[in-house]
Amino acid sequence: MTYTAVFAIACMIALTGCGQGNSSEGAASPSSQPPSASSESPSSSPSASGQGLKIGMVTDTGGVNDNSFNQSSWEGLQQLSQETGIEVKYLQSKADSDYLPNLNQFAKQNYDLTWGIGYIIADSMKLSAEQNKDARFAIIDNVVEMPNIQSVTFAEHEGSFLVGVVAGLTTQSNKVGFIGGLEIPVIKRFEAGFKAGVAAVNPNATVSVNYTGAFDKPDLGKAAAATLYNDGVDILFHAAGSTGNGAFNEAKDRVKNGQKVWMIGVDKDQSLIFGNEVTLTSMVKRVDEAVKLVSKSVIDGTFQGGTVLSLGLKDNGVGLPADNPNLSQEVLDKVEEYKAKIVSGEIEVPTE
Amino acid sequence: MIDWKRWFIKDNAAIPLLAILSGLLFGAFVMLLGGFNPIDAYSHLFRNVFGSPYDFGETIRQVTPLIFTGLSVAFAFRAGLFNIGAEGQFVMGMTGASIVGVLLEAPWYIHAPLALAGGALLAGLWGGLAGFLKARWGINEVITTIMLNWMALYLSNYIVRAFLLEPKQQRTYLIHDSAKTSMAWLSELFGSARVHWGIFFALLAAVLCYAFLWKTGQGLELRAVGHNPHAAQYAGMNVKRNVTKAMFIGGVFAGLGGAFEILGVFHYQVIASASPGLGFDGIAVALLGGNHPLGVVLAALLFGSLSYGSAGMSFGADVPPEIIRIIIGSVIFFVASPGIIRWAMGLFARNRKRKEVA
Structure with a gap:
């Protein structure tokens, strides 16, 4: 029995040592304090x-x-x-x-x-x-x-208006789609802005809307995207959190099989996660x-x-990401034009 | 009376205690690997539970639903049924309480009890349904209750969205004041922690659960069915009725937990994308408590403290939430696998015997 105890203590000591070694990196710690050197640097004004x-x-x-x-x-x-x-x-x-x-x-x-x-x-x-x-x-x-x-x-509706402009100018089938999470005011703003943006540049295009009822159900997002793509939609904009990840997967599958479909990402530049083959652009929200x-x-x-x-x-609180390799200069110019109009107040984007 | 000796001396008390200890030790091991100081972390956990009246009150708030769901699982277990559906029954209890709390108006001495009864009844029926399916067609209650959990989640989401939703919100209207089971003076005493009547009812429910199972004829029947349904049948007991009844009562316990959560803590119900998980924790609580009401109360205390105190580990000792989940998970793991502990104890005992011989 004493051997067991000695062995256990030895293990503990060995591990403590190892643990301390790791702790100096501190990468996994939820608290992050900058090294004291940076705050003492002369560049930071008082x-x-x-x-x-x-x-x-x-x-x-x-x-x-x-x-x-x-x-x-x-x-x-x-x-x-x-x-x-x-x-x-x-x-x-x-x-x-x-x-x-x-x-x-x-x-x-x-x-x-x-x-x-x-x-x-x-x-x-x-x-x-x-x-x-x-x-x-x-x-x-x-x-x-x-x-x-x-x-x-x-003002999600303003940023969504701009990706709506992109979608309206890019669509081949004149059918675009929107996938939302819950039907709450925030998400409604995305939908309303997107619809208005599409309508502004392409009055012939229709926007199909699908609310999945969840922000964390990729399976629902995939199913919704499949339905919309089958319907002839070629560009989808999602505001559905990780539900939208499923929509991206569906788009990826289809692109792999030679079908030309696009996704428009949300919140962050999602081309960084899902790649430029499927991500047309993103509605970035600078939280x-x-x-x-x-x-x-x-x-x-x-x-x-x-x-x-x-x-x-x-305020640059919403908008397109800095890099848009999939968008032609023509489209980008149009986006800038509408952006100027919205900022100046010439266009008022609806919120619902 | 409860046989105290049996509780503290015999191995059925030693095993859970050793399991907890092993879980915490394993947690310390993981923290060391991650480069965190386990002693610091555990002391922050302890401080976050007992450090201030507010924290202690919030710990009680966390413990309350666990007692209810633990009793729910333990009660069904005594009748030989594995109630994995405490989760769904808990959600139905929340929904029942929300419906009565939001839609009805009545004086408090009618409204609050009615809201509780509404939640308990809905949850009881939900549990009873699984019991009935088992009794009537022999469908395994493990499968039905798991499926009923999902149905409860989506049904309650539907009810909230269709009938109780406050416009532009993701939740129901607030329940009327008359339905609330918060206790202002007690809350005040605990630095406005959300302590409510539920804790007293939970303890009362534990006593009633004990009295029913061990002091009444019906309880004897239930336990007989749990020990050996064939023998119980042969002795002239109605096994089918007892199975349905056990699941109904189990559901009532879980439902009361859910109802109190709405009436005492939140005062509204949200459209949830996942169920709260308190029913699943109830399984661990019941296992840890040896499916005995007293054990359930103690186990719920432990679980609630771990779960609430873990925020302190994150806050005070910078242990990330992922590692805290590993620790809680490892406690559950060791509790759920008493074989490992017995095996370790067996090694221990053999060692000692060998020494005595020498």
Whole structure:
């Protein structure tokens, strides 16, 4: 028996050593603090320094590696941390019941700002903001009217209008399609903007719409895409989270078999994930920029609780990615033309 | 009375305890591999559970539904049925409570009990359906309850979307105040943690579950059916009725958990893309608790604490959520495989014997 104990202890010691070796990399740690050297560098002006400030982020149940807005937000915070030396940390929510304790965790630890990522966190954030009146919060994709909450929304309809223009000019069959997740206001904005954009450049084209009822069901996305492609649609735009991944798979299969179909990605430049053979372009939503913008306002002391920050085309909050290898100059010029019209207010894009 | 000695001395108490310990040790092992300090992490876990009244209150909130779903699985187990459907029954309980809580208006002393009863009844029928299929046509309850879980999820999503949806939201209207089972003064006591009446009802349900199974004739019948249905049949017991009844009552327990979750914690129900998972945790809780009501309460305490405290590990010791899931998973694994622990204990005992001989 004593041998067993000795062996166990030896194992522990060996592992501790090994563990410490790994920890110096710290890549897997959810807390990322920049090396102290960067904050001491002369280039960082004192006004932009966030030394000593702490910003927390609560994900929705999608988790921090969702390839979508949670991930984008966290990337934004990490960048900001490297630029200004603020301390950032995230808490992942396993279930709806976790939102409130996670928000409170940050608030009660006197974090200078707590992010809630996603539409669904609004109710919990309101409660937490009522219980912690001195704490500051910010939410993505929803509006909560509280003096200590900054709401951030995006003009998805404006960006969707532009990819609608692309689709309208590119379609051969004059049939394009839209796949949505849940039928909620955010997604409705995508649909309305897309339809308006298609109609603006190609009045003969029809837009078929399919709501799958979920953001996390690739099988439903694949089935919806198959139905629409069978129907003669040749370009699909999705706003359905990972449900859209299934639609991309369907498009890939068809392209492999020689059929000419396209997908238009959402939130991030999805050609980076799914490749340029199927990704015509993407409707990029700069959640990371928004997170940085509002977090910076906390650093500068200009945080405006109780207000809504709405980011549209003119703020570069939404739009096409920088690189569009599949789009001709002609199409890109048209996109720029419409973008200018929307920014100047000449065209008002419908939201539903 | 409960035979305390049996609980703490005999190996059926030692095995779960060793299983928990092995799970935590394995978790420490994984954390070391990942470069995290397990002692720091576990102390943060502990602090996140007992550190402040708020955290302790939220832990109780987390424990409450686990007691209910644990009882649900344990009760059916005593009748020889493996109720994997606690998850679906839990969801139906939530839905029943939402329907009554949102659509009806009544004074609180009618509304809240009615909402609870609505949830419990719907969930009971949901469980009873699986029991009936088993009794009538011998369809394995494991298969039916798994399928019924999905049906419950989608049916409740449909009900929420079609009848209870607040415009421009992804959830129902808030339930009326009269249906809420929150306890303002208790909540206040715990730093506005969401503690509600459910915990008292959960403990009461555990007592009732014990009394029913071990102190009544019907309970004896149920357990007899669980031990040996053929013998029970031969002794003149109605096996089919008992199977349906066990699943119905199991469903009621899970449904009460779901109903309290709506009435006490959320006050609304969301359109969920996946079920909350508390029913599945209930299986582990029942296994860990030896399918005994007292064991279920203790196991739920452990599980709830682990699950709520894990946020502290993430927050205080920077352990990423993925590793925390491995730790919780390994505790479940060791609990669910008592054979491993017995084998290890056997080695241990043989070793000792050999030494005694020498």
